[in-house]
Amino acid sequence: MHLLEIGVASGGSLQMWKAYFGPRLRVTGVDCCPFSGMRGELEDHRTSIWIGNQEDPQFWDELVQSVPPIDVVIDDGSHVGRMQLEAFQSLWPYLAPGGAYIVEDSDFFKGHTHWVEKLKHLMDEMQTGFTADSRLKDSVASIRGIHTYRHLCVIEKYDRGQGLRGLVHDWDVLEVGAGVQAPALAEHHAPPPIMSHPD
Ligand SMILES: C[S@@+](CC[C@H](N)C(=O)[O-])C[C@H]1O[C@@H](n2cnc3c(N)ncnc32)[C@H](O)[C@@H]1O
Secondary structure: EEEEEEEOOOOOOHHHHHHHHOOOOEEEEEEOOOOOOHHHHHHHOEEEEEEEEOOHHHHHHHHHHHHOOOEEEEEOOOOOHHHHHHEEEHHHHEEEEEEEEEOOOOOOOOOOOOOOHHHHHHHHHHOOOOOOOOOOOOHHEEEEEEEEOOOEEHHHHHHHHOOOOOOOOOOOOOOOOOOOOOHHOOOOOOOOOOOOOOO
16 A cells, blocks of 8 residues: 655654554655755654645645556645635546545634635535546546545545446446346345335
8 A cells, every 4th residue: 555645844753654564564754844854853664755846736746657656646635725625626637546635623723725625626526526627637537535524634536446437537347237236235134024015
């Protein structure tokens, strides 16, 4: 599994994720401020630190071409709406199938480009698989779910074999509504109705 965290600071959370997920976790940390000793102290055979601005699409282009597929993104960087959005637009198309994109402190800076406003649009767009956002038009249909909590939101990506045919590009898709039943449901025997209809 490969986790990318935006906002490294002194590396507290990076170390926590490594301890939590264990030795097979690969970590990429991104921060705009190269704090003294940051790379020397934090980098090892499974951890790399990139210095860059989360608002810079060219930075993300370079990064995604150079690192393994990303399974989890945690944005704990600037907390500024337009920057959270830029990082999402740049990284979501490259998030691995079945991955999760997490934005921390989603409440932090309110205003015109508040991240939560974008989320409300994404909730609409997730239903149809279409968006006016040119950066996301080929990948909005891969949103499987959006979960919002106080200060935090999680956007899940469909895994391979899921999704709506014709909506998800370059995806191995499952025909939805064609009599396909999940195994757990097929084995489930519905209980008899508690009340019968008066007629
Ligand atoms: C809240 S701290 C991160 C804390 C760290 N995740 C932890 O829990 O230990 C936020 C970090 O985001 C970085 N940051 C702020 N604006 C940024 C931007 N535009 N691009 C990348 N990193 C940014 C700051 O330099 C700071 O180190």
